[in-house]
Amino acid sequence: MSCRGATNRCKAHDYTKNRESGRFCRTAGAGGREAAGLPFAMFSYRHAFHAGNHADVLKHTVLIAALQHLTEKDAALAVLDTHAGAGLYRLDGDYAETSGEAADGILRLLAPPAAGAAPAEPWAPALQAYLDLVATFNKPGSHKVYPGSPFIMQRLLRAHDRLKLFELHPTDAKTLSANIAQLDAGRQVAVFREDGFEGIRKFIPPPSRRAFLLCDPSYEVKSDYARVAAMVAESLKRFATGTYAVWYPIIPRPEAHDLPRKLKTLATRAGKSWLHATLSVKFGKIVTDSTGETRRPGLPASGMFLINPPFTLKPALAAALPQMVQRLGQDRHAAFALETGG
Numbered sequence: 001m002s003c004r005g006a007t008n009r010c011k012a013h014d015y016t017k018n019r020e021s022g023r024f025c026r027t028a029g030a031g032g033r034e035a036a037g038l039p040f041a042m043f044s045y046r047h048a049f050h051a052g053n054h055a056d057v058l059k060h061t062v063l064i065a066a067l068q069h070l071t072e073k074d075a076a077l078a079v080l081d082t083h084a085g086a087g088l089y090r091l092d093g094d095y096a097e098t099s100g101e102a103a104d105g106i107l108r109l110l111a112p113p114a115a116g117a118a119p120a121e122p123w124a125p126a127l128q129a130y131l132d133l134v135a136t137f138n139k140p141g142s143h144k145v146y147p148g149s150p151f152i153m154q155r156l157l158r159a160h161d162r163l164k165l166f167e168l169h170p171t172d173a174k175t176l177s178a179n180i181a182q183l184d185a186g187r188q189v190a191v192f193r194e195d196g197f198e199g200i201r202k203f204i205p206p207p208s209r210r211a212f213l214l215c216d217p218s219y220e221v222k223s224d225y226a227r228v229a230a231m232v233a234e235s236l237k238r239f240a241t242g243t244y245a246v247w248y249p250i251i252p253r254p255e256a257h258d259l260p261r262k263l264k265t266l267a268t269r270a271g272k273s274w275l276h277a278t279l280s281v282k283f284g285k286i287v288t289d290s291t292g293e294t295r296r297p298g299l300p301a302s303g304m305f306l307i308n309p310p311f312t313l314k315p316a317l318a319a320a321l322p323q324m325v326q327r328l329g330q331d332r333h334a335a336f337a338l339e340t341g342g
Contacts (some may be wrong), residue, residue, distance in 0.1 A: 077157070077208065084176055149214055211242035
């Protein structure tokens with residue numbers, strides 16, 4: 001059975017961590033939760049804290065806008081995701097509710113205007129496309145399920161396109177494989193439990209000679225920054241015309257600030273065009289309050305850097321980013337930047 005269509009409803013399941021045993025067990029969604037267009041679904045324990053946050057809003061708005069353009073051409077497209085995660089996430093679970101990150105991300109966009117406030121202006125087309133796609137994974141009026149990049153990608157691809165997903169973490173890889181299997185996508189989607197930095201080599205260049213690659217590691221390991229730059233450099237040598245998209249956090253770490261500069265240098269040396277978009281929603285420095293306690297701000301900002309971006313992406317983001325700042329900004333430091341070159 002295929003669950004791609006919005007008319008097909010499949011009960012959502014998840015892997016919930018048993019607090020006593022520490023084991024993960026499969027449980028039916030509370031209250032028989034269902035979501036339009038969903039497969040038999042298991043939801044990530046590790047990544048559910050961050051699903052639907054402001055970084056996801058930026059990343060997935062860019063992802064959708066890029067793929068919508070790239071799939072306009074008839075020729076097949078190879079799509080690769082180096083750090084796929086679990087694919088689907090529940091926003092009404094303990095972990096998402098504990099972090100509250102979705103509340104300051106997509107749920108802010110979905111919230112109605114406050115009483116007495118002026119009606120909200122129409123969404124920029126790129127943001128509307130993002131919200132519309134997320135809505136296809138939920139019942140009308142419900143916002144319980146959030147699709148990760150793998151499911152967003154798969155929803156946008158044609159039958160002759162190919163999607164390669166890499167996930168090294170054993171729990172997430174198992175969850176991802178089970179979720180993807182229920183799509184009944186056949187050979188269109190392949191899941192690999194291996195290091196995406198290494199695994200993509202066997203698919204670049206692709207037989208179709210058209211490729212889009214998304215690289216969005218957690219960057220919990222400091223070496224990820226260097227590995228991202230090295231992977232992009234090698235990929236450009238192997239296949240110079242592919243579109244390469246890198247998400248990264250903007251945090252007070254030298255490697256985070258150096259990464260977009262390195263990517264810009266790689267693109268310039270290769271003679272390729274590039275686009276760099278950033279979104280900041282709040283003050284990002286660690287502060288000490290009046291009681292002497294240290295307050296960490298959480299992730300204040302993130303960026304997307306693309307090499308060989310679609311020419312339609314800059315105007316799409318020029319309209320969408322100001323609305324992201326307006327609706328997602330948490331203080332006067334909220335801002336965006338958008339630059340291109342090449």
